[in-house]
Amino acid sequence: MLSGMSVQYSRGAAITGWGKCLPPAVLTNADMATFLDTSDEWITTRTGIRERRVSHVQLGELMYVAAARALACAGLDGRQIELIVAGTTSYDDQVPNVASGIQRRIGADGCAAMDVNTACTSFLYSLSTATAMIRSGVVRNALVTGAEVITPFIDWTDRNTAVLFGDGAAAVVLQATETGEGLLSERLGCYGDSREILRVHGMGAAYAHQDRIIGRTEWQFEGQDIFKKAVHGMAIACDEALAKAGKTWSAGGSA
Numbered sequence: 169m170l171s172g173m174s175v176q177y178s179r180g181a182a183i184t185g186w187g188k189c190l191p192p193a194v195l196t197n198a199d200m201a202t203f204l205d206t207s208d209e210w211i212t213t214r215t216g217i218r219e220r221r222v223s224h225v226q227l228g229e230l231m232y233v234a235a236a237r238a239l240a241c242a243g244l245d246g247r248q249i250e251l252i253v254a255g256t257t258s259y260d261d262q263v264p265n266v267a268s269g270i271q272r273r274i275g276a277d278g279c280a281a282m283d284v285n286t287a288c289t290s291f292l293y294s295l296s297t298a299t300a301m302i303r304s305g306v307v308r309n310a311l312v313t314g315a316e317v318i319t320p321f322i323d324w325t326d327r328n329t330a331v332l333f334g335d336g337a338a339a340v341v342l343q344a345t346e347t348g349e350g351l352l353s354e355r356l357g358c359y360g361d362s363r364e365i366l367r368v369h370g371m372g373a374a375y376a377h378q379d380r381i382i383g384r385t386e387w388q389f390e391g392q393d394i395f396k397k398a399v400h401g402m403a404i405a406c407d408e409a410l411a412k413a414g415k416t417w418s419a420g421g422s423a
């Protein structure tokens with residue numbers, strides 16, 4: 169683990185706009201119990217999930233609506249945006265990337281546009297990446313989205329995983345501040361030695377020669393191991409991010 173030495177940035181990246189897009193179709197726990205051996209009681213007590221959304225449109229459509237709302241909230245025109253970072257695991261296409269589709273639809277001609285895939289943490293990595301590029305002066309603003317249309321990849325026969333995921337999009341606009349305001353600090357990490365506790369067979373190029381039907385997936389999923397790794401990792405990351413920002417767990421305290 170990295171040490172949590174306190175750092176301060178002279179230029180910051182503040183969130184000045186935000187938006188979301190949720191598809192209207194709702195799949196409740198009771199709906200899921202009609203085709204899986206599960207129950208509302210089992211799902212809510214373990215996960216807190218009562219319902220999930222299922223999109224009838226592609227990922228790029230949800231992202232665009234969330235992005236347009238975030239831009240309107242920030243009072244910016246798409247043509248002013250200098251960087252788009254699209255955090256997602258469920259791209260509509262691998263080439264071209266999703267971010268370039270948003271670029272075209274908001275009219276941000278010629279700006280930088282990239283996708284970031286770090287599974288559940290894609291939005292956090294995207295936020296950190298855009299913030300770092302603003303802090304370092306590469307760009308003065310960014311549009312960052314976090315979105316999934318994951319339901320086409322769900323194995324609807326597997327109760328262990330099918331109940332956990334849904335579709336939706338969110339977006340924020342980041343703008344440079346010359347006083348350092350904005351995201352104070354972050355700690356990113358990854359357990360590369362645990363790749364086998366969550367692997368979705370059938371989602372990548374590795375399966376291209378296996379005569380698989382696209383979207384026909386098998387989920388290798390060790391829920392309890394994921395839970396332990398996530399809780400442990402998040403606790404360490406919180407400690408380090410606080411230390412880096414010169415903060416402590418006590419409200420308003422300084423290290």
Ligand SMILES: CC(C)(COP(=O)(O)OP(=O)(O)OC[C@H]1O[C@@H](n2cnc3c(N)ncnc32)[C@H](O)[C@@H]1OP(=O)(O)O)[C@@H](O)C(=O)NCCC(=O)NCCS
Nearest residue numbers: 205206207210214215288327328331366391392394395398
């Ligand atoms: C997924 C999770 C909710 C499962 O809860 P759990 O208490 O660990 O449950 P287990 O996996 O031990 O399964 C217990 C039993 O419930 C069953 N079960 C699993 N899913 C079920 C469902 N949807 N409905 C009913 N029973 C279910 C299992 O088959 C198992 O039955 P068995 O004992 O007869 O084999 C939990 O492990 C978790 O939150 N993991 C982290 C998930 C996560 O963070 N995901 C984000 C990244 S993908």
